[in-house]
Structure formats: structure tokens, C-alpha cells
Amino acid sequence: MDTSRLLRTTGTVIAAAGLLLSGCTPGSSGPSAAASSGGAGVSAPSAQPPAVPDALRPYYAQKLQWRDCGVPGFQCATMKVPLDYDHPESGQDIDLAVSRKVATGPGKRLGSLVVNPGGPGGSGIGYLQAYAGIGYPAPVRARYDIVSFDPRGVARSTPVECLTxxxxxxxxxxxxxxxxxxxxxxxxxxxxxxxxxxxxxxxxILPHVSTEDAARDLDVLRSVLGDEKLTYVGASYGTFLGATYADLFPGRVGRLVLDGAMDPTRPAIDLNRDQTxxxxxxxxxxxxxxxxxxxxxxxxxxxxxxxxxxxxxxxxxxxxxxxxxxxxxxxxxxxxxxxxxxxxxxxxxxxxxxxxxxxxxxxxxxxxxxxxxxxxEREPDGKYANLMFANAAVNCLDQPPxxxxxxxxxxxxxxxxxxxxxxxxxxxxxxxxxxxWPVKATGTAKALTARGAPPIVVVGTTRDPATPYKWAQSLASQLDSGVLLTYEGDGHTAYGRGSDCIDTAINRYLLDGTPPKQDQKCRPSTP
Incomplete structure (x- = not known):
């Protein structure tokens, strides 16, 4: 029973087999321009940020070659990122698999909405193709390209492997x-x-799969998608990834929803005891x-x-x-x-x-x-997804044991x-x-403030088994612009799980930028 700090959305736990059925064949990436919301292979002007170091500019300016990936309605591509952000000039790259469902309309397109299902180690592409790209509220899918990626070390993106x-x-x-x-x-x-x-x-790859590395990859993805600001919904561990991004790049934060929040100030022993x-x-x-x-x-x-x-x-x-x-x-x-x-x-x-x-x-x-x-995530033929391998690799790098x-x-x-x-x-x-673990931890527990960022919505469920409600309270208070939205109910995460109150508040924020009132509380919808 290796359940140490495995933080996941409910869909990836109970319906894991369904997620693994939807594969994505990586495409190829080039050296210039950025991706658009149009058809496969069509690109839009890059949202090149002004403060990108010269050694990273080729990554931020790359062009994604979108292609059909065998799942109706979805496109796939491959994005290159440096193995080591401290030495991007080394030429050692890794490939990240990316997928999207283009905005369906009607209404003006608002850009890309990047989603992450948690883990660490959960496949973003599996989550996108099995749930988010078809199950997110229709008004959101109409206005946004729904995008996800397998973070470094995960599934299709240069995966960590450990055991047969x-x-x-x-x-x-x-x-x-x-x-x-x-x-x-x-x-x-x-x-x-x-x-x-x-x-x-x-x-x-083991020394280079930290959450901070993944957050830097997320900023490259934002750029090649053609967005000046990141719009993002992160669930479970994905809240830690999103909060880390906001702390690193507060000026590039758009509309961020952190659902089923982690508390980055808690050391590993407290995270495990709290989750217990x-x-x-x-x-x-x-x-x-x-x-x-x-x-x-x-x-x-x-x-x-x-x-x-x-x-x-x-x-x-x-x-x-x-x-x-x-x-x-x-x-x-x-x-x-x-x-x-x-x-x-x-x-x-x-x-x-x-x-x-x-x-x-x-x-x-x-x-x-x-x-x-x-x-x-074990298949009937005895093969395992690399979820548990990536989970350990990220957790053991993010904090001392x-x-x-x-x-x-x-x-x-x-x-x-x-x-x-x-x-x-x-x-x-x-x-x-x-x-x-064979690699010494590079991260440590610390507050994430994202000073200067616009309002960030933090969602907590009062009887959440994997991310206790007090974690959401803590993260919302740490973030300079954190807004706490509470679901008084059971289960892990809240958005898209049947609460009209939660869904309405988050949809309004994503579609017109209006955050919920501070400390708004929602209860399960009456059947």
C-alpha cells in the first residue's frame, strides 16, 4: 500500500482504466512561432514574454505541429523543454506530450485553459481526453481550447521507470x-x-522532475499556445503545481483555479499525517x-x-x-x-x-x-502506468523525506x-x-505568495480525504490574492462533481473574470 502523498482527482482513481484507453501519439516541434486555436499545423503569433533569458528563447518561440492523435476531437503535439533549467544551453532536451480540444463556440474564444489532474504522476492527457475535454461545463468548452500535458517524468513525457x-x-x-x-x-x-x-x-531524468521544473514547463506551454497569461484549473497536486507557477511568474497569471488544495508550508511528515x-x-x-x-x-x-x-x-x-x-x-x-x-x-x-x-x-x-x-493504474495484462514511479520521483525531490x-x-x-x-x-x-531515494531533495516546505498576481480561486472540500480542508484555508491565506471557495461535502475536489453552486462560481470566474466572494460556501445540490 504505497499511498504516500498520492493526491489525485476522483476520475483518475475509480475510472483509471478509461483514462488509459485514450492514447496520444506525439507529434514534432520546430524552432519558431507558437500554437493557435485553429486546425492541425496552424500557428498564431507567439506570446513571447519580455523577461525570458536568451538561452530559453528558442523553447518559448517553438512551433507546435498539431496532428490528429486517434481520439475524435483531440489534437496532439510534442513540446521541447530543457532537461535542466539551470543549464538550458547544454542542448539536453526532453519531450513533453501535449493535447488539446479546440474551442467549440459559440462566443468569442478566450484562449487556452490548461488543466492538470493531480498526482503527482497523473496523466494530463488521459484526464483531458477522458474527462475534461468532454465533461467540463459546455460554456467553458465553448470559449476555451481545453489543453493538458503529461508533465516531465509522466506517461508520454520522458517517463520515469522503476520496476517491471x-x-x-x-x-x-x-x-x-x-x-x-x-x-x-x-x-x-x-x-x-x-x-x-x-x-x-x-x-x-530523476534530478529534474521537481514541481518547480514542471511549473517552468507550464510557462513554456503558455507561450507556445499563444497566451500572454495562463488560465489554469489544477486539481489536487495540480494546485501545488499551479501555486508554484503563480509564485514564480505572478505577472503571467490569468485566471487560476486551485481545487482540492495542498499546503506548501507543511513538511513531508505533516503532509502525510494530515492526509492520514x-x-x-x-x-x-x-x-x-x-x-x-x-x-x-x-x-x-x-x-x-x-x-x-x-x-x-x-x-x-x-x-x-x-x-x-x-x-x-x-x-x-x-x-x-x-x-x-x-x-x-x-x-x-x-x-x-x-x-x-x-x-x-x-x-x-x-x-x-x-x-x-x-x-x-494496473492493466489486466499486468502492466502498470508509471503513476507510482513519477509520484515518488516528484515527491522525493520536492521535499526532504x-x-x-x-x-x-x-x-x-x-x-x-x-x-x-x-x-x-x-x-x-x-x-x-x-x-x-537516490537523489537528494532540491525543494523544501515554504509559503507561496504569488505577490502581485490577480485573484486566484482556491477550492476546499470540508471532508476531502486526500487534501484536508485546512490545507485550502492555508493556501488561500498564503497567496496575496487568494480567494477561498468552500464545498461543504464529501469527496476529493469539487469542480464538476455535481454542485451547481461550485460550478457556477468557477464558470463565472473563468468566463468573465469575476471571482467568488471571499469565503463563499456551497453545499451539495438538491436532487
Whole structure:
């Protein structure tokens, strides 16, 4: 159960298989001009920013060659960026895959709306083609080209690779609640093997996949799309990417929506502990709902009683895994816990979770295994997307590790278990993954202020499992122009998830530039 700081939109968790069906074949990039909203291969004048260093100008002035990418209505291209922004003159470039859905009209085109689904490690192109490009509100799609890219190290963009499919199968089954010295050694060994695999297969790119690097790529993308200002919707980890961009380039900020916000001031241990508490909050909402349902596999009573039964269920699986339909992957505690966590991202998955737990209690672990596979983006043929590899690579570069050694985990266990009696121990041990990373962290926890930027909308959901509401409150207060918009409900992120109040406020901001009132609160829409 490697869930350490994996922050994702609900669509990429429950419907991951759908995202992976929509491939994008990279095009080619040239040395001049910029992309437009027109047909494939047509370009518009560049929005060349005046303060671009000479060594970066060829990247900002490149021309994207748009082409059909096999998914109806979408175009794809390849954008070149320097491997190392400190040495762009070295000639070492990497390719970033980009895709767009051109504005449909009617109404005056407002430019490009760049979207990011989170992760880190989530495929922006998969998200665009499976959801944002067809599921964002029609008035927004009418006026904007909806654009996304796979950030460096992710999916189609010079991906980080670490383990084979068989290696990941083994890794995801390692017990992350070690009961003795032998199990502890196995867990540490698994983290070391994972890190060594990343170093062996991805040594060139590992030092250059930080969020700051991705934010600089985002500014190149803004320019080659022909936009003077960046219009952007970032979900989950995408809020950290967007806030980092705003802090680096406040004068190039247009309309930014940061939905399901992270708090950049929190060090790694606090991020992990806060997220542990977030999953506990989400689980308690699920438990309260489950106890009212006739098919609840965890019985009646309050959340504490339901939690105790789930923990006991995990304990039994730890001792005696059940068949899952895959002889090499019986359902043990680690895969079962990951399956439960995957479903907690979105309250619409609660019925599926109840059914999966019931099946496992009756000796069939296939339902929870399927949820875990969606979380890890594992295909039926045993191949994994590189989500988990990129996730670790970015997280371990963005901040120093949460723990120096297993003994530090021991000391922190009580606080994690207080945050969540069910998930605390496993999530504490999962945070040990960066301890053995082969590249030293280049970032650190710090406030992002984006001084001088226009209003930036920060959206927080009060019972968000992955990005606790207090993170949104903190980010909105850090940003000089932050405007907090609150969704009083369940699930991870809020835009496009059924709240007319949230969608109306964000649509108005994107379409005419009017931000919501400070501290506006929205509730679930009445059916």
C-alpha cells in the first residue's frame, strides 16, 4: 500500500482504466512561432514574454505541429523543454506530450485553459481526453481550447521507470504494517529495491522532475499556445503545481483555479499525517452512511464500531489472505487497504466499496483487488502506468523525506494512529519511501505568495480525504490574492462533481473574470 502523498482527482482513481484507453501519439516541434486555436499545423503569433533569458528563447518561440492523435476531437503535439533549467544551453532536451480540444463556440474564444489532474504522476492527457475535454461545463468548452500535458517524468513525457510489472505486483503486496523485525526488514528492502530500480532505469531524468521544473514547463506551454497569461484549473497536486507557477511568474497569471488544495508550508511528515487524518474523516463519513444501509458489511453502530470491525478485517487478511482470482496476488492487508482508500476518494464509490468488502468477507477478494488496481493504474495484462514511479520521483525531490530511518517511524506511529486508528500505521510506514531515494531533495516546505498576481480561486472540500480542508484555508491565506471557495461535502475536489453552486462560481470566474466572494460556501445540490 504505497499511498504516500498520492493526491489525485476522483476520475483518475475509480475510472483509471478509461483514462488509459485514450492514447496520444506525439507529434514534432520546430524552432519558431507558437500554437493557435485553429486546425492541425496552424500557428498564431507567439506570446513571447519580455523577461525570458536568451538561452530559453528558442523553447518559448517553438512551433507546435498539431496532428490528429486517434481520439475524435483531440489534437496532439510534442513540446521541447530543457532537461535542466539551470543549464538550458547544454542542448539536453526532453519531450513533453501535449493535447488539446479546440474551442467549440459559440462566443468569442478566450484562449487556452490548461488543466492538470493531480498526482503527482497523473496523466494530463488521459484526464483531458477522458474527462475534461468532454465533461467540463459546455460554456467553458465553448470559449476555451481545453489543453493538458503529461508533465516531465509522466506517461508520454520522458517517463520515469522503476520496476517491471511483476516487480510492482510484488511491491504492492509487501506488508506495510510490520509486526516484527523480519517484516520490517522486508519493507525496508522493498523501498530500497524500488529506489534502486528508478535509479537504474531513469538516472538521467530523476534530478529534474521537481514541481518547480514542471511549473517552468507550464510557462513554456503558455507561450507556445499563444497566451500572454495562463488560465489554469489544477486539481489536487495540480494546485501545488499551479501555486508554484503563480509564485514564480505572478505577472503571467490569468485566471487560476486551485481545487482540492495542498499546503506548501507543511513538511513531508505533516503532509502525510494530515492526509492520514483526511482519510479518517472520509472513512467516518462512509461508516456513518454504511451503518444505515441494509447491505453494510461492517454492521451497525457508530463510526468507532465500524472502524474497529474494518481494522479487525484487515488483521485477518494480514494473517490469512483470501483468493482474488489471480493466484499470484491473493488479497492481503496491503492490497485491501489500498482498495478501501481508493474508494474513499469519491462518495459515489461507496456502494462499490460495500460490495467489495462483502465479497472479501465471503472469501472473494476480486472486488477490493480491482479497486487497488485502479488506484495503481494496473492493466489486466499486468502492466502498470508509471503513476507510482513519477509520484515518488516528484515527491522525493520536492521535499526532504518524512523520516530519516525506521526508528523515526516508530516514534511517529502514535500520532499517526491517533490521526487514524484504521489507516495510521500503514500510512506512517508508507512515508518511509523517500528515505532511500537516490537523489537528494532540491525543494523544501515554504509559503507561496504569488505577490502581485490577480485573484486566484482556491477550492476546499470540508471532508476531502486526500487534501484536508485546512490545507485550502492555508493556501488561500498564503497567496496575496487568494480567494477561498468552500464545498461543504464529501469527496476529493469539487469542480464538476455535481454542485451547481461550485460550478457556477468557477464558470463565472473563468468566463468573465469575476471571482467568488471571499469565503463563499456551497453545499451539495438538491436532487
Amino acid at each position: 510489472g511483476a516487480g510492482m505486483d510484488a511491491y504492492t503486496q509487501v506488508d506495510q504494517t510490520p509486526d516484527d523485525a523480519v517484516e520490517r526488514a522486508l519493507l525496508v528492502g522493498a523501498f530500497k529495491k524500488f529506489a534502486a530500480g528508478c535509479q537504474q532505469r531513469s538516472q538521467r 487524518a483526511g482519510f479518517e474523516t472520509a472513512f467516518r463519513s462512509f461508516a456513518q452512511d454504511c451503518a444505515k444501509q441494509p447491505d453494510c458489511p461492517l454492521g451497525r453502530g457508530g463510526p468507532d464500531q465500524v472502524a474497529a470491525r474494518l481494522k479487525d478485517f484487515f488483521r485477518k487478511l494480514d494473517a490469512d489472505p483470501v483468493p482474488s482470482g489471480d493466484p499470484s496476488r491473493p488479497l492481503g492487508e496491503s492490497l485491501a487497504t489500498t482498495g478501501v482508500i481508493a474508494a474513499l476518494y469519491d462518495e459515489t464509490a461507496w456502494p462499490q466499496l460495500r460490495e467489495a468488502i462483502t465479497q472479501a468477507q465471503n472469501g472473494d477478494g476480486s472486488g477490493l483487488l480491482g479497486l487497488a488496481d485502479s488506484y495503481y 518524512a523520516f530519516a530511518d525506521p526508528e523515526a517511524v516508530d516514534k511517529a506511529l502514535p500520532s499517526f494512529e491517533k490521526a487514524s486508528p484504521v489507516f495510521g500505521a500503514g500510512l506512517a510506514w508508507a512515508a518511509l519511501n523517500c528515505t532511500y
